[in-house]
Amino acid sequence: MTEPDRIPAADLPPGTVRRVGDWAVGNRGPGPDGRDRYFAVSRLCRHQLADLSQGTVDDDGCLVCPWHQSRYDVRTGEMVEGPRGFLGYHGPTPGYTELVAAAGRIARLRVRRAVRRGDDVVLE
Numbered sequence: 001m002t003e004p005d006r007i008p009a010a011d012l013p014p015g016t017v018r019r020v021g022d023w024a025v026g027n028r029g030p031g032p033d034g035r036d037r038y039f040a041v042s043r044l045c046r047h048q049l050a051d052l053s054q055g056t057v058d059d060d061g062c063l064v065c066p067w068h069q070s071r072y073d074v075r076t077g078e079m080v081e082g083p084r085g086f087l088g089y090h091g092p093t094p095g096y097t098e099l100v101a102a103a104g105r106i107a108r109l110r111v112r113r114a115v116r117r118g119d120d121v122v123l124e
């Protein structure tokens with residue numbers, strides 16, 4: 001079976017993230033040229049493997065993990081801010097947050113190009 005590689009653009013309004021196979025595909029909203037900026041990154045958070053397709057896009061256009069809110073730059077796959085918690089705990093974790101973020105800058109998410117083609121957003 002082949003991996004799905006597209007999603008209708010209508011299912012991906014600005015600020016949304018959806019699952020397309022092993023990828024979290026989202027829309028950062030319009031860029032300076034007025035066009036929506038789509039992204040595709042590997043779906044498993046580098047912290048504790050949460051499904052990033054259940055995440056959100058923040059005001060900076062970063063992908064935010066649904067479990068402990070690690071933030072990712074979707075252009076590079078780099079974790080730019082570490083988790084706020086671990087396992088079932090949600091709250092401040094001084095030191096630990098920075099440690100995970102340092103690892104996440106090295107072990108980045110995989111990144112794929114996501115472009116609008118007709119009515120679809122296609123992963124290249």
Ligand code: FES
Binds near residue numbers: 046048085
């Ligand atoms: S699993 Fe993503 S921040 Fe913890």
